[in-house]
Amino acid sequence: MQKLPDTELEIMQTIWKERKILSTSEIKEKLEESRPWNVSALQTLLNRLIDRGFLSSYKEGKNRYYEILIQEEEYLAFENRLFLRKVNANSLTKLVASLYQSHSISDTDLDELAKFIEEKTGGA
Structure with a gap:
């Protein structure tokens, strides 16, 4: 495990708070309660979290979903x-x-x- 940069930690805290599998758009919606987010930047950060082993993802239809791997x-x-x-x-x-x-x-x-x-x- 490695220490997360602040922005990635902010994303993980949002996902942890929901305690369920979320789509990219659901994550963006929750994050935007505090500030605006660029979809492309969010997807890049979500991919980093997958690479770090914090999340896994799968695609269903047009949506990509993210599942917590590290609690x-x-x-x-x-x-x-x-x-x-x-x-x-x-x-x-x-x-x-x-x-x-x-x-x-x-x-x-x-x-x-x-x-x-x-x-x-x-x-x-």
């Missing part, structure tokens, strides 16, 4: 591991401390994290 959760885990390793020296504590010190997370967020850790570790 969002799988990609997020990959991306998060990369970020943690690259930016925080593989230290979750450094990441959380940095987020807290920059006021990006609140005391409530930390309480939720503590509860999550307690649930996952059985209170250990």
